[in-house]
Amino acid sequence: MNVKQFKEAEIGVNISINCVVKAISEVDTTGKSYKQCYVIVEDLTGTTTFVMWKKLEEVNKTLVIGSMYEILGTVGEYKGNNQLNFNSSTTIEDNKTNRDKYDPSALKSLSTENEQVFMLGITKMFSDERYRRYVEVAFGLGNMPEGLRINEAEYRKRFTDFKKAWASTKFHDSYKGGLAMHYGGMIRLFNSVKAIYGGTDGPKGRFEHKSNINWNKILLCIYFHDIEKQSEYILSEDGKECVYNPDIKINHIIRGLSRLDLVDREVEEDLRLELTELESIKQSLLCHHGQWGAFEVKTSEDKILHCIDVLDAANVDELVFVVEE
Secondary structure, X not given: OXXXXXXXXXXXXXXXXXXXXXXXXXXXXXXXXXXXXXXXXXXXXEEEEEEEOOOHHHHHHHOOOOOEEEEEEEEEEEOOEEEEEEEEEEEOOOOHHHHHHHOHHHHOOOOHHHHHHHHHHHHHOOOOXXXXXXXXXXXXXXXXXXXXXXXXXXXXXXHHHHOOXXXXXXXXXXXXXXXXXXHHHHHHHHHHHHXXXXXXXXXXXXXXXXXXXXXXXXXXXXXXXXXXXXXXXXXXXXXXXXXXXXXXXXXXXXXXXXXXXXXXXXXXXXXXXXXXXXXXHHHHHHOOOHHHOOOOOOOHHHHHHHHHHHHHHHHHOOOOOOOOO
């Protein structure tokens, strides 16, 4: 049985699901006499969550994030939806055949379509050459600026490294190439929003005919907002899961500002942005997490960047990965 079939199965039926453990988190039960953990498992047909009434260290003796298992249990019900009542598990041999059968991450990577969107955002969507150049240099694209302390191969490696990065440890786009996929989604959304509110003839369907929104700034911020996640997340030693880099002391948002400053020193002098422009960009980058971050959203560009980020990150979790038989 797969996850999709489990969700449609009758209550009380004994089931067996071959799947990979995506995440395990302990629930805070402060003041109560029990411990519980939520376990998220997935296969090629979808994701489901079940509860184990144990402490995290005990659950980790049975299930390991990133490993594949045959999970036995019964179909229960919680708030009108099927929920797995866990009984036992058996480890599935970790080989390419089984990974391809049960692990969506094994078959996911940066798609050709989204890599093309990533490049089109740079080559076609900027109207200000200065903003375009900052993005080119950040990702090792275009002509290599003179005077860099790195060689050509290291410069080009900026983009190849980025294309391998994960977008998160367990939420949206949590696979190799997922970060660039997230960028592709955001660039598509940006293009649609700009078409509605930033057209040359004014916003569509409205009386206003002028926009004070700096679309170049928003697009640049899309490219810089998560660029340092490639440093923040690394693969575990066994190569099965994405984990936080223990050597990183500053999160990707602050590190992103440092990357912007580095690029500002690298780009050609005649293409450098003004200090006020850089400060405005940094404000948007600092607050792109919106209400979940530590910095206040202020400008229209801040709001659009945050909303585009949330739209792509939140909705991709609702998409089901299916392989045609």
